[in-house]
Amino acid sequence: MTLSARIRHALVLLAVSVFLPSAVSASGTWMTLTDSAVPDDVVLCDDDYTGDITMTFLGDCTLGGEEKSRNSKLGFRKRVEENGLDFPLREMSRLTLYDDLTVANLECVLTDRSLKRVEKEYNFSGPTAYTEILTSAGADCVTLANNHSHDYGEEGYADTKAALEASGVCWFGTDAPAVWRSGDGVMIGFIGVSYSLTGERYRQYTRQMNYLKELGCAAVVTVMHAGTEYSYSAPDSYQRQIVSRAMECGSALVIGHHPHVVQGYDILDGVPVVYSLGNCSFGGTTHAKDSDALAVQAVLSFTEGRLVRITLRFFPISITSDSHYNNYSPCFLTGRDAQRVLEKMKKSTGRDPGEWTETDGASVVVDIP
Numbered sequence: 001m002t003l004s005a006r007i008r009h010a011l012v013l014l015a016v017s018v019f020l021p022s023a024v025s026a027s028g029t030w031m032t033l034t035d036s037a038v039p040d041d042v043v044l045c046d047d048d049y050t051g052d053i054t055m056t057f058l059g060d061c062t063l064g065g066e067e068k069s070r071n072s073k074l075g076f077r078k079r080v081e082e083n084g085l086d087f088p089l090r091e092m093s094r095l096t097l098y099d100d101l102t103v104a105n106l107e108c109v110l111t112d113r114s115l116k117r118v119e120k121e122y123n124f125s126g127p128t129a130y131t132e133i134l135t136s137a138g139a140d141c142v143t144l145a146n147n148h149s150h151d152y153g154e155e156g157y158a159d160t161k162a163a164l165e166a167s168g169v170c171w172f173g174t175d176a177p178a179v180w181r182s183g184d185g186v187m188i189g190f191i192g193v194s195y196s197l198t199g200e201r202y203r204q205y206t207r208q209m210n211y212l213k214e215l216g217c218a219a220v221v222t223v224m225h226a227g228t229e230y231s232y233s234a235p236d237s238y239q240r241q242i243v244s245r246a247m248e249c250g251s252a253l254v255i256g257h258h259p260h261v262v263q264g265y266d267i268l269d270g271v272p273v274v275y276s277l278g279n280c281s282f283g284g285t286t287h288a289k290d291s292d293a294l295a296v297q298a299v300l301s302f303t304e305g306r307l308v309r310i311t312l313r314f315f316p317i318s319i320t321s322d323s324h325y326n327n328y329s330p331c332f333l334t335g336r337d338a339q340r341v342l343e344k345m346k347k348s349t350g351r352d353p354g355e356w357t358e359t360d361g362a363s364v365v366v367d368i369p
Helices: 003-015 076-083 128-136 153-167 199-215 237-249 335-349
Strands: 028-032 051-062 101-106 141-143 170-172 178-182 187-194 219-225 253-257 265-268 271-274 279-282 292-303 306-318 363-368
Touching: 028 170, 051 253, 101 219, 128 153, 141 187, 153 170, 170 178, 170 187, 187 199, 199 219, 199 237, 219 237, 237 253, 237 271, 253 292, 265 335, 271 292, 271 306, 279 292, 292 335, 306 335
Parallel strands: 051 101, 051 279, 101 141, 141 170, 187 219, 219 253, 253 271
Antiparallel strands: 028 178, 051 292, 178 187, 265 271, 292 306, 306 363
């Protein structure tokens, strides 16, 4: 299929998405841009939009865990069984139910089958019913561009995508970008990157970026899964490479995770970059090495269809609301605990995120042109 034909069919998907099974956010519609046969029509999207779009980004959400922890009294499944499917992201709902769209990193396989696991150190999975953890919190899109989405091979990956689609949660990965379209017609594109942008990965990324631009996306967000695990130091060479190439291709914002700890942010040639949010609802362990993490809101301001400003709000969180062990239900931090997270960010990149304030419940970075 030619690029022009793909653009036409994607525009139609966005135009008729109200009639197709797709994810709906608080104020718009999501669509994963995979190839499919549709009528050869074109719909024009609003390029005169003036207003703000508020996005929330959550870090690693491992909804389940290893097979050996299935029946553990302290495991993820037991906590959900005892407390309900809304328990893991109940506190995050304070952000995610009142924004325009939410993107989380789903770092596990969702399947109801007994599949052969890939030979590696950790394999994470949960039942398909766990999609309700996302929908109950208003998490309307997830990235699958990470190192655990294929823990049970292509079959597990396919099961995960099918479960998300059946529940109305959009997804994007290295194999497909996604688009969010507001009720006013403005479109935001999302591309997932895992580990690096070299060789064919970079060529694929470039194709996806050009595709989203030609569709008429007013901004494209790159979500990267990269970096050195448990490193509080400066971003490593892979993170810097991804950020550099994403900027060259025209990404308006870069949000990262994978190191399992908080790393800092930077503003490079007007492009805000958050290198690592850390974990969120992380079912991979009962006792995390570091419970500090971050949720981020980005407010994109448009004037007549042109992105003129990005405002970032940093929300320090703990990945557990129990001080004795990981109960997989993150909560917001306050006071000195919140400031500790912001200090970790500053130590990582040297850029000061500011002071945590009681009134805002967050540190605010404004006016990034």
